[in-house]
Amino acid sequence: MTIRIKVWDLPLRIFHWLLVASVVAAFTTGELGGLLIDWHGRIGLLVLGLLVFRLIWGFIGSSYARFASFFPTPARILVYLKGGWKGHGHNPLGGLSVLALLGILAILVGTGLFANDDIAFEGPLSALVNKDLSDSLTGWHELIFNVLAGLVALHVAAIVFYLKVKKTNLVIPMVTGEKSVPVTEASKLKHAGTVHFVVALAVSGIVVWAIFSGELVHFFQPPQVVVPATTQNW
Amino acid sequence: MKSKLLIALLLTLASSAVLAGKAEDAQIKSRQSAYGFAGWNSAKIKDQVVDHPETYNKDQVIAAANAIAAVANSGLGALYGPGTDQGTGWKQTRLKPEFFEKPEEVKKVATDFNREANELAKVAATGDIGAIKTQFGKLSESCKACHDSFRIKEAR
Numbered sequence: 366m367t368i369r370i371k372v373w374d375l376p377l378r379i380f381h382w383l384l385v386a387s388v389v390a391a392f393t394t395g396e397l398g399g400l401l402i403d404w405h406g407r408i409g410l411l412v413l414g415l416l417v418f419r420l421i422w423g424f425i426g427s428s429y430a431r432f433a434s435f436f437p438t439p440a441r442i443l444v445y446l447k448g449g450w451k452g453h454g455h456n457p458l459g460g461l462s463v464l465a466l467l468g469i470l471a472i473l474v475g476t477g478l479f480a481n482d483d484i485a486f487e488g489p490l491s492a493l494v495n496k497d498l499s500d501s502l503t504g505w506h507e508l509i510f511n512v513l514a515g516l517v518a519l520h521v522a523a524i525v526f527y528l529k530v531k532k533t534n535l536v537i538p539m540v541t542g543e544k545s546v547p548v549t550e551a552s553k554l555k556h557a558g559t560v561h562f563v564v565a566l567a568v569s570g571i572v573v574w575a576i577f578s579g580e581l582v583h584f585f586q587p588p589q590v591v592v593p594a595t596t597q598n599w
Numbered sequence: 600m601k602s603k604l605l606i607a608l609l610l611t612l613a614s615s616a617v618l619a620g621k622a623e624d625a626q627i628k629s630r631q632s633a634y635g636f637a638g639w640n641s642a643k644i645k646d647q648v649v650d651h652p653e654t655y656n657k658d659q660v661i662a663a664a665n666a667i668a669a670v671a672n673s674g675l676g677a678l679y680g681p682g683t684d685q686g687t688g689w690k691q692t693r694l695k696p697e698f699f700e701k702p703e704e705v706k707k708v709a710t711d712f713n714r715e716a717n718e719l720a721k722v723a724a725t726g727d728i729g730a731i732k733t734q735f736g737k738l739s740e741s742c743k744a745c746h747d748s749f750r751i752k753e754a755r
Contacts, residue, residue, distance in 0.1 A: 370670040396741060397740075397742050398743040399737065399739045399740040399743070400649070400732070400733075400735070400736035400739070401736075401738070482746075483634070483638055483742070483746070484641055484739045484742045484743060485641050485642060485644075485645035485649075485735075485739055497690075501753075504752050504753040504755075507752045508752055508753065538600065589706070592675070
């Protein structure tokens, strides 16, 4: 007897698809540049918020959202490759790809916060570093995108593989959240409460606000000499 | 006799290396200065026209746009002599060797930059903030086009 369970909770699903949209939008605005570069920066901050949310949710979310449920140790990966994994949610290889994607995105966002484009864009934390370091981090930001592109291609290829070869549609569960499991295993799923969601949302909101508003920069930088409002007349 | 010849040869090589490097480094330094100056003016325009339009000062934006146009019209091509993909101005150059292999594309990005910079100077004179903002966007794209094609991504 099987029963439908919500293997992917709603916050997780919203996170996933928002992230997909954000990454596509960030890539597009970054490539086009011009007046869109400011949107690239704003979307980057959205990705930051999403990543912080996911990090917290990985500890207080529902069972299969938690990192503990899919953390890819070498032992677990071996068991999976030999066909011995019988869980739900991310299998150890899927878990590895999740962590790789989140990690690379974190590096991209992290470097982007300090980046500049020598034209008219400066990352919100670029004031905290000198130009040489900002240039260096910008270089890394641009190069590491290629790694992300590779990982995303791999991710999509895996989904297609599951669809065509394993005849398993992984997209639908990531939309509806539902998966059929044996009745005996349904109770393993523990839901997360609204309180947990609000806490995770609040913390990620505070982090993004601290950066966006300039408060974080003020915190780290000594008080600046106030520049006179009028430009010198020569 | 042989050793004197050898010393003379080595000195000639050494001095030519030093002297040859100097000319390239000077070109690199000048163009880095030019773009840095343009960047300062670009930031001013962005601040007054895009980020904080309540601070818009028509004359300052005109001056900034004229400065960028002056840079664009100053004949920067002369600062991209052969071999200037190697060398150090204020800092090590990030010019890609491809620059010297794709003269058609170089001509395009250079002409686009000139065109957009001159257009921005024209639009700045009208005082129409919306139009200045739009043209500033186009100018930014032309700066980016050359960076994307001919500037090495890793900062040095």
